Amino acid sequence: xSGPLGSPRLHVRSIDSTNARAKELAAAGAxxxxxxxxxxxxxxxxxxxRNWSAPPGRALIAxxxxxxxxxxxxxxxxxxxxxxxxxxxxxxxxxxxxVEGRKVAGILAEGRPQEGWAVLGIGLNVAVxxxxxxxxxRERAGSLDLAPxxxxxxxxxxLRALERWLAADAAQLLHAIRARDALAGRQISWAAGSGVxxxxxxxxxxxxxxxxxxxxxxxxxxxxxGR
Numbered sequence: 266x267s268g269p270l271g272s273p274r275l276h277v278r279s280i281d282s283t284n285a286r287a288k289e290l291a292a293a294g295a296x297x298x299x300x301x302x303x304x305x306x307x308x309x310x311x312x313x314x315r316n317w318s319a320p321p322g323r324a325l326i327a328x329x330x331x332x333x334x335x336x337x338x339x340x341x342x343x344x345x346x347x348x349x350x351x352x353x354x355x356x357x358x359x360x361x362x363x364v365e366g367r368k369v370a371g372i373l374a375e376g377r378p379q380e381g382w383a384v385l386g387i388g389l390n391v392a393v394x395x396x397x398x399x400x401x402x403r404e405r406a407g408s409l410d411l412a413p414x415x416x417x418x419x420x421x422x423x424l425r426a427l428e429r430w431l432a433a434d435a436a437q438l439l440h441a442i443r444a445r446d447a448l449a450g451r452q453i454s455w456a457a458g459s460g461v462x463x464x465x466x467x468x469x470x471x472x473x474x475x476x477x478x479x480x481x482x483x484x485x486x487x488x489x490x491g492r
Contacts, residue, residue, distance in 0.1 A: 275301045349422050
């Protein structure tokens with residue numbers, strides 16, 4: 266893989282969205298590994314267009330330009346974040362990372378494969394306290410419970426972990442994700458139905474056992490625990 270992730274780097278005090286800026290740089294020809302970080306993000310987006318709330322200086326907010334990637338990119342990112350978050354971290358397909366059942370990180374992969382680039386955005390609650398979060402998120406969001414001074418070292422660890430997982434073969438990556446699967450064996454629902462999560466497919470989809478005895482594979486979208 267060409268060049269380390271994180272170089273060159275653009276860091277700003279405040280930005281609307283690191284992903285938006287990274288996509289502009291990618292479209293303009295930014296090299297593989299180009300990193301955009303911010304102390305504060307005012308219009309961050311998670312999956313399904315939701316806002317990603319992050320208090321200034323207490324969360325890792327980063328987007329990296331990739332020129333070499335494949336369809337398992339979101340799972341590679343989830344594996345890297347889970348490694349940084351610790352042995353108890355679990356991955357809620359496709360790319361949320363949970364610690365003790367609470368979401369500590371969100372991942373958003375966007376890009377134009379036909380133009381040869383993708384942007385991977387990661388928000389990780391490194392030193393976020395409950396009082397830093399909006400009331401509606403305090404029951405669901407978690408944190409690594411580190412100090413604000415740990416944000417930068419955590420970023421370095423994350424980039425190195427991401428390099429390893431991007432270079433790993435598919436079998437190794439899938440094994441790691443399956444070992445951290447937060448949904449396996451649990452009742453789930455999604456926009457078009459419900460069933461019991463049955464693991465991760467070779468292509469990175471979510472296998473679901475349906476009530477009629479058949480199975481389906483979800484390739485994308487959002488799932489919820491319960492019916």
